[in-house]
Amino acid sequence: MDRGKGHPIVYLHENGGLQPSPSHELLAQTFRVITLELPENPRSASIEDLARNLNAAVAALGIERYSVIGTSFASTVALWMAILRPESVEAIVLSAPGVPPRDESFEKCAAELPQPVLVLLGTDDKVTPPECGRLYSELLRSCHIVFVYGAAQAIDADRPEAFASLVGDFVTRKEQFVVRETSALIHPER
Amino acid sequence: MMMKASLFCSAKYAAPVPDDVWPLPGTYYSPDVAVRSMQTTFDQFRLADEYGFDWVTCAEHHFSPMSLTPNPMVMAGALCQVVRRAKIAVLGPTIPILNPVRVAEEFAMIDVMSNGRLVAGMMRGTGNEYVTYNINPSESRERFAEAVGLIRRCWTELEPFGWEGEYYQYRTVSIWPRPVQNPHPPMFMSTSSPEAAEFAARNGIGAGFAFTTVPQAKKSVTHFRECAQAAGWEPTPDNVIYRAAFHVAETDEQAFADMATLPPRVSLTNKNKALSEAVTKSGYFGSDFAGQTTRNATRGLAERIELGQIVVGSPETALKQVRRIHDEIGAGIIDLVVGVQLGERTMRSIELFGSKVLPLMHEF
Numbered sequence: 001m002d003r004g005k006g007h008p009i010v011y012l013h014e015n016g017g018l019q020p021s022p023s024h025e026l027l028a029q030t031f032r033v034i035t036l037e038l039p040e041n042p043r044s045a046s047i048e049d050l051a052r053n054l055n056a057a058v059a060a061l062g063i064e065r066y067s068v069i070g071t072s073f074a075s076t077v078a079l080w081m082a083i084l085r086p087e088s089v090e091a092i093v094l095s096a097p098g099v100p101p102r103d104e105s106f107e108k109c110a111a112e113l114p115q116p117v118l119v120l121l122g123t124d125d126k127v128t129p130p131e132c133g134r135l136y137s138e139l140l141r142s143c144h145i146v147f148v149y150g151a152a153q154a155i156d157a158d159r160p161e162a163f164a165s166l167v168g169d170f171v172t173r174k175e176q177f178v179v180r181e182t183s184a185l186i187h188p189e190r
Numbered sequence: 191m192m193m194k195a196s197l198f199c200s201a202k203y204a205a206p207v208p209d210d211v212w213p214l215p216g217t218y219y220s221p222d223v224a225v226r227s228m229q230t231t232f233d234q235f236r237l238a239d240e241y242g243f244d245w246v247t248c249a250e251h252h253f254s255p256m257s258l259t260p261n262p263m264v265m266a267g268a269l270c271q272v273v274r275r276a277k278i279a280v281l282g283p284t285i286p287i288l289n290p291v292r293v294a295e296e297f298a299m300i301d302v303m304s305n306g307r308l309v310a311g312m313m314r315g316t317g318n319e320y321v322t323y324n325i326n327p328s329e330s331r332e333r334f335a336e337a338v339g340l341i342r343r344c345w346t347e348l349e350p351f352g353w354e355g356e357y358y359q360y361r362t363v364s365i366w367p368r369p370v371q372n373p374h375p376p377m378f379m380s381t382s383s384p385e386a387a388e389f390a391a392r393n394g395i396g397a398g399f400a401f402t403t404v405p406q407a408k409k410s411v412t413h414f415r416e417c418a419q420a421a422g423w424e425p426t427p428d429n430v431i432y433r434a435a436f437h438v439a440e441t442d443e444q445a446f447a448d449m450a451t452l453p454p455r456v457s458l459t460n461k462n463k464a465l466s467e468a469v470t471k472s473g474y475f476g477s478d479f480a481g482q483t484t485r486n487a488t489r490g491l492a493e494r495i496e497l498g499q500i501v502v503g504s505p506e507t508a509l510k511q512v513r514r515i516h517d518e519i520g521a522g523i524i525d526l527v528v529g530v531q532l533g534e535r536t537m538r539s540i541e542l543f544g545s546k547v548l549p550l551m552h553e554f
Contacts, residue, residue, distance in 0.1 A: 120354075123339060137349045146352035146361070147343060149336055162354045178352075178361040 001035040004028030007090070008063045009171060010081075011035045012054070014072035014096075014154070023156040026164035031171070034061065038074060047101075051080030055088070067091040067171045072128075072153065073098055076106075079117075083109040091171045092117045095163070096128045096153045100139050107139060116142040118170045122151030122158065142175060191427050193516050193554040195547075196245030196279055197238035197540065198433065198527045201231040201265065203255030209453060212318055212461035213253030227258055231265075232272050234528065237537060239273040241544025245309060247279040247525050252322040254458055260322075263296040270303040278304050281378060281398060281431070281525065282311020285341075286333035287323040291363055293337070294344030298369045306370035312338050312379045312395065314386075317459040317469030328472035333357045335389060338379075345374040378431055381414050382406070383476045391417030397425065399519070400433035401457070404498030406481060407432060407519050415520075427522025432515050435494075435529030436501040438508045438542040445503045445539075446491075452500075452530045454488045500529060505546035512547065516554050524551075 001024060009031045011024065018037050027033045036054055054077065058066060067090050070078025075097030082089040083106075092115050100110070119136045121128060133145040146166060151158035169177045204227040207218045235246045248265040251257035259265045262280045269278050278300060283293050301308040314334050320327040336355045343351065343363075350364035369375050381387040381397040387410055390397055397414045399407040411430060418425050435452075439445035459466050469475075475483060494500045498518075501511045515521055526543065528536055 123343075133347075133351065134349050144352065144362075145349055146354050149339065149353065149355035149358075159354070162356075166354050180361070 004032045006031045008032040008066035010068045012070045012074035021156045023160035023163040069093040071095045095120045116174045119145045124152045127153045192552040194244035194523045196247045196525045197243045198247035199231045199234045200257040207255045239276045245277040245279045250284045266300045277307045279309035282313040284315030284319045285337045286330045287325045290337035290340040294341040301369040302367045308375040310375040327474040385476045387414040396429040398431040430521045431523040432521035433525035436526040438539045442503045
């Protein structure tokens with residue numbers, strides 16, 4: 001899928017293949033959304049090599065700057081994409097990420113990432129270990145954890161509107177997304 | 191396992207005012223009476239603490255002389271200084287109409303100020319409360335479920351976090367102070383309806399029965415225990431609270447004579463016909479509409495005693511009534527409401543219960 005106009009967001013799916021999600025359509029109303037198909041058994045390949053290939057695929061689309069969403073295991077791929085091309089990746093979203101790899105070189109590089117990272121965790125997720133939020137907070141320089149209420153591991157499928165609105169706001173405003181911008185006026189038509 | 195008692199003094203406005211109106215206009219209000227009412231409340235809580243009551247209770251109600259604690263957290267904060275030994279049970283804030291992060295923060299403050307004596311009630315409140323802060327009662331259960339999850343997360347999550355909910359949205363939360371009790375203060379909620387009992391059981395929350403009857407609470411507590419078992423835990427009597435009005439005097443005759451002035455109980459929602467109809471229409475009462483509305487019906491004193499809604503009599507009689515509540519419901523805590531304020535006789539009732547009933551209850 002390559003749909004929409006605006007700042008490019010690259011979406012990396014979880015294990016089990018790319019599933020269409022209403023959240024992609026919602027994001028495509030404001031952003032250019034590119035979903036990339038990952039190999040069926042990516043764990044057998046080097047994650048670093050996979051990230052390098054994906055960066056090349058994005059570059060081949062003529063995209064110089066983009067944000068990336070990594071879902072589940074693909075969170076590590078997303079972080080590697082940013083490590084390998086720090087000048088290209090603006091913001092990183094990790095949706096229900098697994099435990100970060102205990103790999104010295106990865107940890108060293110991830111700790112130096114300048115990009116803001118949004119970690120999304122579903123409150124009904126029985127798969128993602130609960131300590132993940134803390135582990136990413138310790139690992140990364142700029143990490144923001146958000147719990148998505150009522151979502152299990154597939155957050156973008158379970159709460160598509162919440163996912164799209166949160167990701168859109170974060171990708172646009174980065175760390176400043178903590179400050180509310182929407183109005184609370186009851187009758188704004190005045 | 192000892193049975194415990196809590197004193198619930200609602201800080202009732204201590205002067206005659208119309209009892210069939212909600213909301214009651216401020217034209218009936220006298221600040222002197224309000225100040226006196228608060229002092230009486232503190233005197234009663236202090237006395238209960240001295241006489242060995244295990245807990246004291248306060249709760250949230252709005253726009254009514256029935257209770258002058260629209261924010262029970264403020265009362266609980268004061269009780270941290272007034273009550274030296276008893277636990278402070280806030281039963282509770284009306285969760286769906288409040289800011290859950292604020293609730294988590296205020297509860298944490300009370301737990302710290304009381305050095306870990308907080309009992310945290312999570313209530314949906316009565317239908318009228320939804321008018322006070324302009325919240326749609328049809329969304330009450332969903333708001334409640336989400337808010338309780340968020341409050342627990344505020345207490346237990348050590349990293350700053352955001353919350354993307356259905357009714358609540360926060361981008362950064364990291365509360366200070368945090369509760370003394372680990373992982374968090376004991377939680378209770380009203381479990382009279384089947385939906386509420388199922389939610390409490392799934393979430394490891396204690397059961398509370400208020401303004402119901404012993405037969406109805408017995409049915410509800412059975413449902414709660416079955417659901418808890420299905421969820422993998424076994425509630426103990428310490429997980430079950432039963433609330434009843436009370437008055438104890440030297441003799442049965444005196445106690446009944448004192449209670450002759452007790453007005454029939456009319457729920458706040460039912461004091462306003464349009465409100466009551468709209469709340470009913472909203473689906474607020476859930477699937478067990480008949481049970482949830484009849485448990486609150488207006489009844490005479492004799493029937494209320496028979497149904498276990500009120501404990502009245504000499505210490506011996508009161509003990510028997512409490513024993514029945516313990517045995518039939520398996521409640522480990524009885525939350526005793528001062529039904530009608532009778533000055534010195536109410537103080538004596540607290541003394542008598544504390545000195546003559548409580549020590550025997552503690553042996554149940």
